[in-house]
Amino acid sequence: MFGSRSDRETVTCIACGDRLARSDAREYDKHGDRWERRDKAFEYLCKGCFADTSHQPRGDLEATLDDAGAGETDRETFLRRYRELAEENSVERE
Ligand SMILES: [Zn+2]
Incomplete structure (x- = not known):
């Protein structure tokens, strides 16, 4: 897209x-x-x-942040992962 x-x-x-x-x-x-x-x-x-x-339940922000590697990855990787996870969550809710 x-x-x-x-x-x-x-x-x-x-x-x-x-x-x-x-x-x-x-x-x-x-x-x-x-x-x-x-x-x-x-x-x-x-x-x-x-x-x-x-x-894994992925519905809440904390789980999403954890899945995205908060505190474990560099900022760029974390933000990319977080965006991908957020997109997955929004798709699954539709
Ligand atoms: Zn398959």
Whole structure:
């Protein structure tokens, strides 16, 4: 929607094998709760599989901030993660 070049990248969902636009995929960090991006390849889930695998409540701000890596990441990464999570939450409420 912002016309970024990532819109045309495709990734493979690790759960069902579907290929989808990277911008539509959800990053899955098999290492858990850190968002360190250097020397690390993220895996991806489509929205359907992400919903199936994520059972954490994500409805409140504190959880969103924590998921976004507050206090663990640099500012740029945190803000990007936070924006992505906020967008997910707003989509899920519709
Ligand atoms: Zn999938």
